[in-house]
Amino acid sequence: MSKQDSIWVEDLTKRFGSFTAVDSISFQVDPGEVFGFLGANGAGKSTAMKMLCGLLQPTSGIGEVAGFNIRKESEKIKKKIGYMSQKFSLYNDLTIAENIQFYAGIYGLKSREIREKSRLLLDQIELNTKADTYVGSLPLGWKQKIAFGVAMIHNPEIIFLDEPTGGVDPLTRRNFWEMIRQAAYQGTTVFVTTHYMDEAEYCDRISMMVDGRIEGLGSPADLKGEFESKNMDEVFLKLARAT
Amino acid sequence: MRRFGSFVQKEFYHIFRDWRTLLILIGMPVAQILLFGYAITNEIQEAEIVIIDHSKTPESREISSRILESEYFRQSNQMVSEADLETLFRRGKIKQAVIIPANFARDFNTMGRANLQVIADASDPNTANITYNYTSSIVQQFTVEKTDVFSIPYRIRVFPVMMYNPELKGVFLFVPGTISVILMLISAMMTSISITREKELGTMEILLATPMAPVQIIVAKVIPYLFLALFNAFGVLVLGYFVFKVPIEGSLALLLGETALFVTTALSLGIFISSRTNSQQVALMASLMGLMLPTILLSGFIFPIENMPVVLQVISNIVPAKWFIVIIKGIMIKGQGIEYFWKETLVLVGFTLLFVVLSIKSFKLRLS
Numbered sequence: 001m002s003k004q005d006s007i008w009v010e011d012l013t014k015r016f017g018s019f020t021a022v023d024s025i026s027f028q029v030d031p032g033e034v035f036g037f038l039g040a041n042g043a044g045k046s047t048a049m050k051m052l053c054g055l056l057q058p059t060s061g062i063g064e065v066a067g068f069n070i071r072k073e074s075e076k077i078k079k080k081i082g083y084m085s086q087k088f089s090l091y092n093d094l095t096i097a098e099n100i101q102f103y104a105g106i107y108g109l110k111s112r113e114i115r116e117k118s119r120l121l122l123d124q125i126e127l128n129t130k131a132d133t134y135v136g137s138l139p140l141g142w143k144q145k146i147a148f149g150v151a152m153i154h155n156p157e158i159i160f161l162d163e164p165t166g167g168v169d170p171l172t173r174r175n176f177w178e179m180i181r182q183a184a185y186q187g188t189t190v191f192v193t194t195h196y197m198d199e200a201e202y203c204d205r206i207s208m209m210v211d212g213r214i215e216g217l218g219s220p221a222d223l224k225g226e227f228e229s230k231n232m233d234e235v236f237l238k239l240a241r242a243t
Numbered sequence: 244m245r246r247f248g249s250f251v252q253k254e255f256y257h258i259f260r261d262w263r264t265l266l267i268l269i270g271m272p273v274a275q276i277l278l279f280g281y282a283i284t285n286e287i288q289e290a291e292i293v294i295i296d297h298s299k300t301p302e303s304r305e306i307s308s309r310i311l312e313s314e315y316f317r318q319s320n321q322m323v324s325e326a327d328l329e330t331l332f333r334r335g336k337i338k339q340a341v342i343i344p345a346n347f348a349r350d351f352n353t354m355g356r357a358n359l360q361v362i363a364d365a366s367d368p369n370t371a372n373i374t375y376n377y378t379s380s381i382v383q384q385f386t387v388e389k390t391d392v393f394s395i396p397y398r399i400r401v402f403p404v405m406m407y408n409p410e411l412k413g414v415f416l417f418v419p420g421t422i423s424v425i426l427m428l429i430s431a432m433m434t435s436i437s438i439t440r441e442k443e444l445g446t447m448e449i450l451l452a453t454p455m456a457p458v459q460i461i462v463a464k465v466i467p468y469l470f471l472a473l474f475n476a477f478g479v480l481v482l483g484y485f486v487f488k489v490p491i492e493g494s495l496a497l498l499l500g501e502t503a504l505f506v507t508t509a510l511s512l513g514i515f516i517s518s519r520t521n522s523q524q525v526a527l528m529a530s531l532m533g534l535m536l537p538t539i540l541l542s543g544f545i546f547p548i549e550n551m552p553v554v555l556q557v558i559s560n561i562v563p564a565k566w567f568i569v570i571i572k573g574i575m576i577k578g579q580g581i582e583y584f585w586k587e588t589l590v591l592v593g594f595t596l597l598f599v600v601l602s603i604k605s606f607k608l609r610l611s
Contacts, residue, residue, distance in 0.1 A: 053452045075454065083452035087445025093260045094253065105249025106455050160452075 006031045006158050006189035007052060009063030009070070014047050014056065021047040023212035024061065029191060029205075031157075034184045036200050037193040038232075039209030040240065045193040046086070048209075049160055052191070053083050066157045082151035086163035089147045092136030096127060096146055099135055100153065107154035121149040141172030148179055152188070159183065161192040165199065177202045197232040206232075208239050215239045246455060250463035257437065258467055268433070272425045272475050273482065279417035280487045287373050290338040291319040293331070300348035306359075306385050310341060315377045332364050339363045339374045355390065407492075407576045418483035419571040420544030422476050423505065423564040427538045429472040430509030431516065432530035434465050438517035439526040457606065465510050472506045473499075492578030498571065501588065505567040508591050509534075511598035512563070518602040538564040566590045 008028035014021045022044045029035045039045050050056040052065050054074025063070045066080035090099045100121060104114040122128040125145045135143060144164060151159055161180070165173045173196075181202065184190050192203070200206045200220050208216035208223070216223050216239055220232060229235045258265060294307045311318050319337050331337045342360040351357035361378050363371035408415045438461070441447040450460050480498075483489035491498065516529050539545065541555060542564035548556055559565050566587040573579035581588065 055448065055451055075456075078452060078454045081452070083449060085445055085448050087448065089446055089449040091253070091257070091444075091446065094256055098253070098256060102249055102253045103453075105252075106246045106450070106453050108246050108454065110245070 004031060005029065005064070006033070007035075007063070007065050007191065009052070010061060012048065012051060012061035012063055013059050014044075014051060015059045020212050022051070022058075025207075025209075025212075025214045027207055027214060027217060029158075029189060031189050032184055032187050033205065034180060034190040034192065034203045036203030036206035037191065037209065038197065038200055038206050038236065039193075039195065040236075041195060043209040044212040045209055046162055049162055049191070049193055053081060053160055054078055080157045082154070082156035082159040084147050084151040084159070084161050084164055086166050088143060090135045090143060090150065093134065095132045095134055096122070096138075097131040099146065100150055103150045104153045109154060117153055121146075121153065125149055141168050141175075144168055144172070144176060145179065148176070152183060156188065158189040158191060161190065163193055163195070165194065165196065173199070197236050200232040208236060210239055215242070247459060247463055250455070250460070251466050254437070254464055254467040258471065264433075268429060268471060268475070269478075271428075272421065272479050275421050275425070276418065276479050276482050277486075279421060280414040280483075287315055287338075287370060287377070289317045290315060290370070290374055291336065292316050292339040292341065292374070293319050293323050293328075293337055294341045294343065295323065295325060296343045297345040298343045298347040302348040302351055302389075303343045306343065306382065307341075309385060310378060310381050313377065313381060315374070328362065332362075335364075337364070338370060339378065341378060351389070412487070412489075414483065414487040415489055415576055416544070416572070418479060418487070418489045419568050419575060420539075420542070422479050422502070422571060423542060423544065423567050424535070424538050425475050425479060426472050426502070426506050427509050427534055427564060428530075429475060430468055430506050431513035431534050432527065433471075434468050434510055434513035435516040435526040435530055436523050437468070438464055438514065439520060439523045442517075442521045443523055461514060465514065468513075469503075469506055469510065472509070473503065476502050476506075489575065491575050493574035493580065497581060498574045501567070501570050501574065504588065504591050504595075505563065505570075508563050508567075508595045508598075511595045511602065515598040515602045515605075518605045537562045541565065542568055544568060563591060563594050 005028045010026045011024045012022060012026070013024050025048060037045050037049065047056065051058045052063070052070060054065075054070065054077050058071065065077045068074075068076045068080070070077065091102070094102065097118060100118045101114055104117055109117065118131075119128070122131055125142070127142065127146070130138075135146065138146075148161070148164065151161075164180075165176055168176065177199065180190055180192065184204075194200075203220065205217070205219050206223065207214045216226070216235065218226065223229075223235050224231070227235045227238050229238060292310075294310065296303050296307055310316055316339075319331070323331065325342065328337075328340050331340075340362040342362070344358060344360070347357050347359065359382060361375055363375050365371040438447075441450065441464075447460075451457065455463075477499075480491065484491060512534065513530070516526050516533075520526055520529065537558075541548075541551075541559040541562045543559070544564070548559050548565065551559065570584045570587050570591075573584050577583075
């Protein structure tokens, strides 16, 4: 709960009627860390992430993101974070350049910054010859890379990625994780949810969510040791069966 | 402001890239106004009729030629007797038959009173009524002129003056009606669809995670449609004015102001619909069934409200277009000022506020 934490929450809970989607979870994330949020579909990962991004009000519990209170200061939080959801976040009827300009624009970047950023981003994803291509005609893997770049366009302190690699082929997934590691290396805190257990190995630390509760928390090596497993799949299965 | 600008720009991209929808949005008002102006008209011209003259006198021939010389009628080239009439009507060859009895001229000259039969095809009651009225007014005119000679002591002549629309042109009603339908369609339906589309795509979630406030997002999404709707309304006015000579008697500024108000009402309705559903399909159906049909059927656009059953008359009060049509007809046709329809204006303002408040409420509900 030190001041330097990028994210910390305590007893964070979200109920929808009688259903408890997130059940009193507590954790903290260091700056520049890649924090994996793992769990089966419906374990409450997305709900927890939405509370951190200011899209949902918690039922109870406290927390801070980038130093701001998640209950009262969601507007300030939104300036400090980037968000990429499992649903596709770009517009198919806009070109790559227009999508970048649009998101850069609504984050309040100046025209000159937008031009520079666009060029940089297009270079980085090696798509500068395709800037005027409609996003709708691109393969999914490229779209995900652009979406990631767009979510990073305003140099956020923390980036939230909700199942960013869903439905992408293994090679693109590997490339995508390289981009994530690169962002973390440059100081951005990465908070990523996934249900691919093999991706856990790319994270500095992970939390395992089962039925709204965090059942395991630590580095991949720690967790494998703790649950006497060879890989994360086994850890997950042991945890899921235990409940 | 820069954020807002990029957002509005993006909305315009969406609109202009979807050229099929754009074509419909621009083309439909033009098609509608031309259809209503030219095709759907209550005026009858050159209806085919037959006159069976048993009298064969100067009087009967004069009345025949007066009927046939009018622009409303044309003699069917069939030579007929009463026995053929049924067949001709059944085949749809004629709209009306006029039978002048043998004793017509004698009765008229001696008693000052004569009979004449008009048979009309009432399978189309409207046309039958109109042709009958034309015929009877021609006969009336004839009687009046002839009886002047005889100086009958008591006689009332009726001189009709059709105020504001002397030729009783249907297009005078259709232009205001079409404007309200178009504005409702573009503003309410298109905005509700465009907002629910972002929800369906999942981009709405991304937008809500940006520093843009929800109100800003909604307003930015709505602005292009405001422009589009006003542009279209203006187009319909110009078309009506130059092609159909529909006058704009009152103040143009007032007309545009009231139009902007109605657009805002429709936009708030669109926002309200999109705040209650996440699916484009539902938004489309709600707009079509809940807004378009009442706007066409219950606003007094096509069917006069006074002739409806009481229940529908009451329901028509919650159709915003009903109030707008009163306003716009007042300005365009009668040249009225705001003092004549401030109540209707207030009703529209009330609707707008109501829907804005309801939208905000259901939006808040969703967020918590």
